Amino acid sequence: MARVYQVPQHAFIWLITGSLLASIPQMMNGPVWIAAVVLFLQCWRVLVQRGRLRMPGRVLRISVLATAVGLTLYSYGTLFGPDAGITLLVCAFNLKLLEMNKMRDAYVVIVLNYFVLATVLIVRQDFLISLYVFVVLFFVTAALIGINQPEANIRARSQLRYAAALVAQAFPLMIFLFVVVPRVAPLWEMKSDQKKAKTGMSDSMAPGEVAELSRSAELAFRVQFIGEAAPKPERYWRGLTYSWYDGRRWSQALPQNISASDVVAYPSRFKPRWYSDLERSAAGPQYQYRIILEPTSREWLYAMTTPFIEQNNIGVVSDYRLISASPVTDSLSYTVKSYTRMPRGIDAPRWEKEFNLRLPAEGNPRSRAQAREWRAQAGSDDQYIARVMRMFRQQKFFYTLTPPPLGPDQVDDFLFRTRAGFCEHYASSFAVMMRAAGIPARIVAGYQGGEENPLGTHLLVRQYDAHAWVEVWLPESGWVEMDPTAMVAPERIESGLEQALQSQGSEFASAFNEAIGVSRLPILKQLASAMDYIEFNWASIVLGYDGMTQTELLKKWLGEVSPLRIALLIAAGIGIIGLFFAVLLLWRGRRPSLEWWQKEYWRLHSALRKRGVEIPDHPAPGRLVELVSAQAPAAAEALKQWRECYEGVAYRANSANLNGMNKTNSFDKQSLKRFRRIALRNIS
Amino acid sequence: MPKLSAVQQLYRRWLRRRIPPATTVTLNQRRIFILPTGYGMLFLLIAAMLFIGGINYENNLLLTFSFFLMSLFNVAILHTFRNLSGVTLSAGGMRAGFSGRHGALEVLVSAGPRRSHTSLWLQWPGSPAREMSVKAGEEQRTWLDIELIHRGRVFAERIRIESRYPLGLLRAWSLVDLDHWCLAWPTPIESAECPASGGDDDEGLHNSLAGNDDFDGLRSYIPGDSLRAINWKSLAAERGLQTKVFTDPAEGRRWLEWDRLAGMEPEMRLSSLCWWVLSLDEANQPYGLRLPDQEVAPAIGLDHKQQTLRLLALFGVQ
Amino acid sequence: MQDVIRQSITAVSSVVLGKEEQIRLAVSCLLARGHLLIEDLPGMGKTTLAHALARVFSLDYRRVQFTSDMLPADILGVSIFNPQTREFEPKDGPVFTQLLLADEINRATPKTQGALLEAMEERQVTLDGLTRALPDPFFVVATQNPVTQSGTFPLPESQLDRFLMRLSLGYPSAEMELKLLAGSDRRQLAVNLKPVASGEQLQHAMAEVRKVRASRDLIDYIQRLLAYSRNGGLFVAGLSPRAGIGLLNASRAWALTGGRDYVIPEDVQVVLGPVAEHRLQSLAGGAAATATQKLLESVPVVRRQ
Structure with a gap:
C-alpha cells in the first residue's frame, strides 16, 4: 500500500476548520441530510488524523458518494442546476478530505475549498455573509501555507498571522480590479432556481x-x-x-x-x-x-x-x-x-x-x-x-x-x-x-x-x-x-x-x-x-x-473610455500595486541600517572619489586619512580631526563591552560633519 | 560527460552567462526564475471560472472573490520570490572518495540578517532533494552526495534550489554553480607486490616493518645507555637494570614508487599505489610516495594519508 | 606600563637589528598569551630573538633542539625510580619553564611534536598519571624550517592552530647587514641583555591587554573577516572560532604596544597576516599571504549596507 501523506498537524487544524466553515452555509440552506453527511465525513477525518481510524477504502468512499448522489436526486429531482450542483460539490469536497493520500490531494482539497466558499456567495450576498466568507478565507489560506511547510515543530498560529498578511496584501489589487475590470455582458443565460417568487x-x-x-x-x-x-x-x-x-x-x-x-x-x-x-x-x-x-x-x-x-x-x-x-x-x-x-x-x-x-x-x-x-x-x-x-x-x-x-x-x-x-x-x-x-x-x-x-x-x-x-x-x-x-x-x-x-x-x-x-x-x-x-x-x-457606475467613474478618470485605455489602466494599476508591495517586502528589512558615523564615512569616501582623490575601495578610516592627506596636504588638519572624531565614536566610545550603550552624541555628529565639510572644501 | 544536444549546450551557455560559477552566490532577481506550479494553474483556472460565473450571474461578490484569488496569486509571486531571494549559497567542505563510489560536498545555506527562508529544497539533478529552513542571520549546512565518475577533480553540476513557500502556487528556483568539486581518489586495486623501496626489507610487507620509535624489547643495561631508556619498572621489580630497545627510526623509510610499477597502465599504477597507501596506513606503517613529478616524505597519520591520496588523485590532472 | 612595553621593544631591537615590526608582533603575541611560531631558514636570528625576549621580560628560558630521534619524554620529562626511597620521582623535562624555545620543531616526529603541542594547549603535563601545571606565564617560541627542506615533518594544520602567530624574520636590509657584521656576536648580546620588565610587570601588562576596548564596529569587522574567510571562496577551510578569538586578542595586544587602549581596524589588519596565514590554505593554490591580502581587500572596514 502506498504511504499515506500525513498533513502536518499545524496545517490540519486550519484545513479542517476551513472546510467545515465553508460547508456550514450549505448545511443550513440545503436539505437536512447534507449536514449529516458533512459532519460524518469531518469527524472521520479528525479521527484519522488522531490515529484512531484508518482512511476509508475505495468501496466505502464510492458508496458514500453514491449515497450523496442519490439523496441529491431525491431532494432536487436533478443533478444539474446550481442548487443540486452546490450540494454535490460540498459532499464531494468533504469526501475528498478522506482521500488525502498525497500532498497533491491536500492541494486539491484547498483549492476546492476556495471554490465551495465562493458558491456561498451565489445564494446570499449580504454584508454579514460576505464577512463570514472573508473570515473563512483566512483559515483556508493558513492551511495552504501550512501544507507548504513540512516541518513538524511549527506553531499553527504563525500561519494564521502570515495568512492575514497575505490576505491583507491581496486586498488593494482586489479592490482595484473590482473597480476597473469591465463588467462584460453575460456570456449565456443563467437560470437560477434559487429566485423564487418573493x-x-x-x-x-x-x-x-x-x-x-x-x-x-x-x-x-x-x-x-x-x-x-x-x-x-x-x-x-x-x-x-x-x-x-x-x-x-x-x-x-x-x-x-x-x-x-x-x-x-x-x-x-x-x-x-x-x-x-x-x-x-x-x-x-x-x-x-x-x-x-x-x-x-x-x-x-x-x-x-x-x-x-x-x-x-x-x-x-x-x-x-x-x-x-x-x-x-x-x-x-x-x-x-x-x-x-x-x-x-x-x-x-x-x-x-x-x-x-x-x-x-x-x-x-x-x-x-x-x-x-x-x-x-x-x-x-x-x-x-x-x-x-x-x-x-x-x-x-x-x-x-x-x-x-x-x-x-x-x-x-x-x-x-x-x-x-x-x-x-x-x-x-x-x-x-x-x-x-x-x-x-x-x-x-x-x-x-x-x-x-x-x-x-x-x-x-x-x-x-x-x-x-x-x-x-x-x-x-x-x-x-x-x-x-x-x-x-x-x-x-x-x-x-x-x-x-x-x-x-x-x-x-x-x-x-x-x-x-x-x-x-x-x-x-x-x-x-x-x-x-x-x-x-x-x-x-x-x-x-454596475457597468453604468463603472463607466461614469472611468470616464472621470480617463476622460474617454476605450478598451485600450482600460487595458492600460489595469496594467498600470497592477504594476503600481505590485511595485508598492515589492518595495515594501523586498527593500525593507534587507539589511540592518547603518549607524550615522558609518554613513558619514561613506559620504566622505564617495565625495573624495568624486573629487578624483585616489583611494582604495574601503580603507580603514585612519588609512583613508593618511592617503588623502598625502595627496591633498591642505586638508590634512581637518582630516586629522575627522579621524580622531571618527575613531573616538566608532572605536573608542562605542564599546561592545558596554552592553547596548550606544547613545548618539549630537556634538560628535555635528563635528564629524563639519570636519568633513572643511576637508572637502580644502580639496576642491 | 554525456554528449549534449545543441539546445542543451546553448541553454548551458546562457545559464553560465546569467549565473556565472562562484563559490558564494547570493540569490537575487537576476538569478531567480519563477513560474506557476500545476496547482497555481488550477488556482487560476478556478479564479477564471468564478469570473465567468460572476459575469453570468451578474454577481459582484463572485467577481470580487475571483479578483481576490487573482490578487492572492499576485501577492504570492512576491512572497515566493522573497522566500528565495537573499539566500546565500556557499561551497563548503568536501569529503573525497574513491573514484567509482560517492563523495560528498557541503553546501552552506545562509540567510540575511533580517529575513528567514522557509522550506527550501536543494538537490543535484537526478538525486533526492534535501529540505531545509534558514532563520534570519543563521546558516544551515548540508552534505550532498556526488557520484565520482572519474579520478581527479569531479565538478558538481549546478545545484537546484527551489522554494514554493508560502502558497505552493508558484515555484521559484535557481540553478547555482558553486564551482565546487570533489576529489576522487583512484579506485584502490589490490596488488601482491609492494612497489616500495627502503625500509628493512624491500620484499614487501611480509616482514613486519618497524616504526621509528616502536618498542622492540629489553636488554641488559650497558654503561653509556641513555638514562631515559632505562626501564625503571624492571628495576623496581628487582630484575636488574634493563634498557628499553627501540628499532632504529632514522633509516629504512618506505617509499612507494611509481617507477616500480613500470609496464602498467598509468591508472592501474595509481590504483595499485592507492591500495598500498591504504594497506600501509591500516598496518600503521610509515610510508612515502614518489611520483614522477612530486613526492611526499615518509610519515604516518591521517593528515599524511590525505596528502598522499590527494597527490594520487591529482596526478596528471590539470 | 606603556613605557615598559616600549622599552622592552627597544631593548630587543638593539639585539635583533632592523626588525621592529616583527619584534613588536612577537611582544604582542606574548602579551596576548599566545605561542609564537617563527619560520625561517637557519641563521636568521630566530634563536636570538627568542632569547632576547626571555631576557627582557625576565623569564626562565630553556632551549630544546628538536631532532628526529627525540621522544616525548625528552620534552615532558620522565619518572625515575629512586632505589633509596623505592619510589618514582618525577624528573621534569625542559617544558617546565616560562619560555621554551623549541628549535626546529619540524625535525621531530609527529608524536613528539604532538606531546609538546598538547602541553602548549593544556598548559599542564601528565606524567605517569600525575598531572602537573606548567609555570605561569608559559610561552613556546617554536622555530621551523621552511617545509620544503628535506628530512622534516611539517606540522599539520590542526597543530598550527595552536600557535597564535607565525612570523618570518627574513633577510636583514643591506644597512643592517653591515651593522650586524661590524657588531659583536648577537647571541652573546642577547644573553647579556638586562631585564626591562619584572615578572610582575609582565603579568600586569597581560592583564592590561584584556582591558583594551574593542568596539561593536570593530568586532563586527572581525566577524565579517571570519565569515568571508569561510564563505568567500579564498581558502580551503575558513578561520576557526579559536583563530577569531586569537585575532581579537592579538589586535588588542598590538593596540596596547602602540600605546592605545582601544582597537582600530588598522591593528586588526596588521596582525591578521601573522595570526591567520599559517592556519589557512589558499584555495587557488598560491601563497596564503596573497589570499589573506585579498581577504583584507574584499571586506569593507566600515559596514557598507
Whole structure:
C-alpha cells in the first residue's frame, strides 16, 4: 500500500476548520441530510488524523458518494442546476478530505475549498455573509501555507498571522480590479432556481391583499436622497397602476388595440414623442434619489411621481412609473429624478380616459346611485371629490389590518355597512365612486413613507409600508393623486403604519407588532439600525456597483473610455500595486541600517572619489586619512580631526563591552560633519 | 560527460552567462526564475471560472472573490520570490572518495540578517532533494552526495534550489554553480607486490616493518645507555637494570614508487599505489610516495594519508 | 606600563637589528598569551630573538633542539625510580619553564611534536598519571624550517592552530647587514641583555591587554573577516572560532604596544597576516599571504549596507 501523506498537524487544524466553515452555509440552506453527511465525513477525518481510524477504502468512499448522489436526486429531482450542483460539490469536497493520500490531494482539497466558499456567495450576498466568507478565507489560506511547510515543530498560529498578511496584501489589487475590470455582458443565460417568487406587490389587487403584505417586515427597497430629501407627505413610491376592475379585483390592463411598446419608453436608447413632451413640461420641485431594490422577481420598479431616468434596461411607462426590462432577480440600484408636483397628462389620449371610466355592468348599485346624486349636487368635479373625501373623514370609518369580510357588492358593503378596512378598501371604493361619477380614475399600488435610518441618510421601505391610492384625471390639471386613506388615518401618511394602528386602538398595534416581530428593546433597535446602515452601504456601494457606475467613474478618470485605455489602466494599476508591495517586502528589512558615523564615512569616501582623490575601495578610516592627506596636504588638519572624531565614536566610545550603550552624541555628529565639510572644501 | 544536444549546450551557455560559477552566490532577481506550479494553474483556472460565473450571474461578490484569488496569486509571486531571494549559497567542505563510489560536498545555506527562508529544497539533478529552513542571520549546512565518475577533480553540476513557500502556487528556483568539486581518489586495486623501496626489507610487507620509535624489547643495561631508556619498572621489580630497545627510526623509510610499477597502465599504477597507501596506513606503517613529478616524505597519520591520496588523485590532472 | 612595553621593544631591537615590526608582533603575541611560531631558514636570528625576549621580560628560558630521534619524554620529562626511597620521582623535562624555545620543531616526529603541542594547549603535563601545571606565564617560541627542506615533518594544520602567530624574520636590509657584521656576536648580546620588565610587570601588562576596548564596529569587522574567510571562496577551510578569538586578542595586544587602549581596524589588519596565514590554505593554490591580502581587500572596514 502506498504511504499515506500525513498533513502536518499545524496545517490540519486550519484545513479542517476551513472546510467545515465553508460547508456550514450549505448545511443550513440545503436539505437536512447534507449536514449529516458533512459532519460524518469531518469527524472521520479528525479521527484519522488522531490515529484512531484508518482512511476509508475505495468501496466505502464510492458508496458514500453514491449515497450523496442519490439523496441529491431525491431532494432536487436533478443533478444539474446550481442548487443540486452546490450540494454535490460540498459532499464531494468533504469526501475528498478522506482521500488525502498525497500532498497533491491536500492541494486539491484547498483549492476546492476556495471554490465551495465562493458558491456561498451565489445564494446570499449580504454584508454579514460576505464577512463570514472573508473570515473563512483566512483559515483556508493558513492551511495552504501550512501544507507548504513540512516541518513538524511549527506553531499553527504563525500561519494564521502570515495568512492575514497575505490576505491583507491581496486586498488593494482586489479592490482595484473590482473597480476597473469591465463588467462584460453575460456570456449565456443563467437560470437560477434559487429566485423564487418573493413577497411583494403583485400585478393585481383584491381587498385584504395589501393588508396581508403588511404583516411582513421584510425590506422592499432602500432610498438615498441625493441632495434635498422629499418631505414625508410626498413619499409615495409608485409601482403599478390598476385600471381594470371586475367588481372585486383590480388589475393591470391596457385596451386591446394598444400594445405595451406604445406606452413604454427606454430613454437611454430612444425617447418617443410623449416622453420628450413630458420632459419638456417638467417643472416645480424636483428630487433626485437612488433606490436599491431588493430582488422581487418582477419587472416593476418604484419611484415617486413623474420619474425621469436614463439607465440601461430601465424604462418609463406612460402612466408615470418605471419598469425593468427583465425581472429583478438580484438587488438592483437605480437613480431617478422626480418632479413631484408637475402637471401631467392634461392631453391624455382619449382611450386612456375612456378606459379608466369603465365599471362592471352591474353591481354596487347604492354606491353608483350615491355618486350620481352627489355629482349632480356638486357644481364641479373638484367639489364632488371634496364631498367624497369628506365622507371618509366625517363618517365613522376604521383603519384596520383585519377588516371584516365583504359581500358580493364589495363597495356598497364597505361604504354603507362595515366601514372598516385597509388602504385598498378606501382606494378601491374611492375609484369606483369617481368612475361612477364620470371622472377617470385608477388605483396606484406601491409603498408609502419609509423609516429613516438614524445613522444614515437613507430610508428603509419595508413590505408593511405597502400602500394603495388613487389617481384621477381632471381636465385642467391632468392626472392627480388622491389618497382617501389619509382622510381616515392621517397618521399613516405622517408617521407610518405602526403609529396609525396605535391611534386606532392598542390591540391592533400589539397584534401588528407580534405579526412582524419587531423588537421593542431600544438597544436591539439601535443595533439593528447600525447593521442596516452597513447593509445599506454594502448594497449601494458594493452590490450596486454596475457597468453604468463603472463607466461614469472611468470616464472621470480617463476622460474617454476605450478598451485600450482600460487595458492600460489595469496594467498600470497592477504594476503600481505590485511595485508598492515589492518595495515594501523586498527593500525593507534587507539589511540592518547603518549607524550615522558609518554613513558619514561613506559620504566622505564617495565625495573624495568624486573629487578624483585616489583611494582604495574601503580603507580603514585612519588609512583613508593618511592617503588623502598625502595627496591633498591642505586638508590634512581637518582630516586629522575627522579621524580622531571618527575613531573616538566608532572605536573608542562605542564599546561592545558596554552592553547596548550606544547613545548618539549630537556634538560628535555635528563635528564629524563639519570636519568633513572643511576637508572637502580644502580639496576642491 | 554525456554528449549534449545543441539546445542543451546553448541553454548551458546562457545559464553560465546569467549565473556565472562562484563559490558564494547570493540569490537575487537576476538569478531567480519563477513560474506557476500545476496547482497555481488550477488556482487560476478556478479564479477564471468564478469570473465567468460572476459575469453570468451578474454577481459582484463572485467577481470580487475571483479578483481576490487573482490578487492572492499576485501577492504570492512576491512572497515566493522573497522566500528565495537573499539566500546565500556557499561551497563548503568536501569529503573525497574513491573514484567509482560517492563523495560528498557541503553546501552552506545562509540567510540575511533580517529575513528567514522557509522550506527550501536543494538537490543535484537526478538525486533526492534535501529540505531545509534558514532563520534570519543563521546558516544551515548540508552534505550532498556526488557520484565520482572519474579520478581527479569531479565538478558538481549546478545545484537546484527551489522554494514554493508560502502558497505552493508558484515555484521559484535557481540553478547555482558553486564551482565546487570533489576529489576522487583512484579506485584502490589490490596488488601482491609492494612497489616500495627502503625500509628493512624491500620484499614487501611480509616482514613486519618497524616504526621509528616502536618498542622492540629489553636488554641488559650497558654503561653509556641513555638514562631515559632505562626501564625503571624492571628495576623496581628487582630484575636488574634493563634498557628499553627501540628499532632504529632514522633509516629504512618506505617509499612507494611509481617507477616500480613500470609496464602498467598509468591508472592501474595509481590504483595499485592507492591500495598500498591504504594497506600501509591500516598496518600503521610509515610510508612515502614518489611520483614522477612530486613526492611526499615518509610519515604516518591521517593528515599524511590525505596528502598522499590527494597527490594520487591529482596526478596528471590539470 | 606603556613605557615598559616600549622599552622592552627597544631593548630587543638593539639585539635583533632592523626588525621592529616583527619584534613588536612577537611582544604582542606574548602579551596576548599566545605561542609564537617563527619560520625561517637557519641563521636568521630566530634563536636570538627568542632569547632576547626571555631576557627582557625576565623569564626562565630553556632551549630544546628538536631532532628526529627525540621522544616525548625528552620534552615532558620522565619518572625515575629512586632505589633509596623505592619510589618514582618525577624528573621534569625542559617544558617546565616560562619560555621554551623549541628549535626546529619540524625535525621531530609527529608524536613528539604532538606531546609538546598538547602541553602548549593544556598548559599542564601528565606524567605517569600525575598531572602537573606548567609555570605561569608559559610561552613556546617554536622555530621551523621552511617545509620544503628535506628530512622534516611539517606540522599539520590542526597543530598550527595552536600557535597564535607565525612570523618570518627574513633577510636583514643591506644597512643592517653591515651593522650586524661590524657588531659583536648577537647571541652573546642577547644573553647579556638586562631585564626591562619584572615578572610582575609582565603579568600586569597581560592583564592590561584584556582591558583594551574593542568596539561593536570593530568586532563586527572581525566577524565579517571570519565569515568571508569561510564563505568567500579564498581558502580551503575558513578561520576557526579559536583563530577569531586569537585575532581579537592579538589586535588588542598590538593596540596596547602602540600605546592605545582601544582597537582600530588598522591593528586588526596588521596582525591578521601573522595570526591567520599559517592556519589557512589558499584555495587557488598560491601563497596564503596573497589570499589573506585579498581577504583584507574584499571586506569593507566600515559596514557598507
